Amino acid sequence: MLPNKETYRDFVLGLVLQMRPHHILEIGLGSCHTTAAELLHYAEEDFEKLFVIEKDPNPVALEEISSAMDDGRCELRKGDSRDPAMYEGLSDGQNTCDLVLVDGLHTAQGVYSDIQMIVNHNILTPDGVIVFHDGGASNVRLGINQAAKDFGLQVLHLPALNLSIGKYA
Numbered sequence: 170m171l172p173n174k175e176t177y178r179d180f181v182l183g184l185v186l187q188m189r190p191h192h193i194l195e196i197g198l199g200s201c202h203t204t205a206a207e208l209l210h211y212a213e214e215d216f217e218k219l220f221v222i223e224k225d226p227n228p229v230a231l232e233e234i235s236s237a238m239d240d241g242r243c244e245l246r247k248g249d250s251r252d253p254a255m256y257e258g259l260s261d262g263q264n265t266c267d268l269v270l271v272d273g274l275h276t277a278q279g280v281y282s283d284i285q286m287i288v289n290h291n292i293l294t295p296d297g298v299i300v301f302h303d304g305g306a307s308n309v310r311l312g313i314n315q316a317a318k319d320f321g322l323q324v325l326h327l328p329a330l331n332l333s334i335g336k337y338a
């Protein structure tokens with residue numbers, strides 16, 4: 170049996186505590202008890218902002234991140250992650266992300282496109298890390314591997330955790 174969503178969330182939280190990222194981009198907010206909400210809860214003082222791209226924000230999930238949106242620690246970009254407009258202003262030199270979480274459209278094309286957008290818009294810092302949820306699923310893995318080849322990413326698949334990690338090679 171593949172690990173559940175909590176495994177992914179715990180992994181991301183552990184990474185956040187180790188890396189202490191300043192800016193995070195999450196593609197795919199989800200429905201409730203979201204990774205985004207937990208992450209905002211645990212974020213350290215030097216954390217600045219979480220950007221979320223979500224095409225269809227769930228009301229419960231929105232409620233979970235509402236106070237962070239009010240105080241500017243979270244910015245929701247409502248729309249499709251395949252739309253380049255979603256990434257505008259994200260790489261202006263101040264908002265470049267040290268951590269990117271890809272958990273949106275779980276097709277090979279969808280994952281490929283998310284990676285393409287991240288690379289083309291210079292979203293990731295040179296030492297930044299991308300975490301892919303469901304990296305154990307064949308479609309997702311196909312998209313990751315093709316994009317890694319095309320965009321010069323180094324990828325580590327962790328099938329036991331059902332996730333994959335990428336960084337610039």
Ligand SMILES: C[S@@+](CC[C@H](N)C(=O)[O-])C[C@H]1O[C@@H](n2cnc3c(N)ncnc32)[C@H](O)[C@@H]1O
Binds near residue numbers: 177201223249
């Ligand atoms: C598995 S859930 C994300 C769970 C969340 N990351 C968490 O850990 O709690 C996937 C989310 O991606 C969103 N999504 C799917 N395709 C998308 C797309 N092309 N653009 C933006 N969001 C998308 C869905 O609406 C859904 O909310």
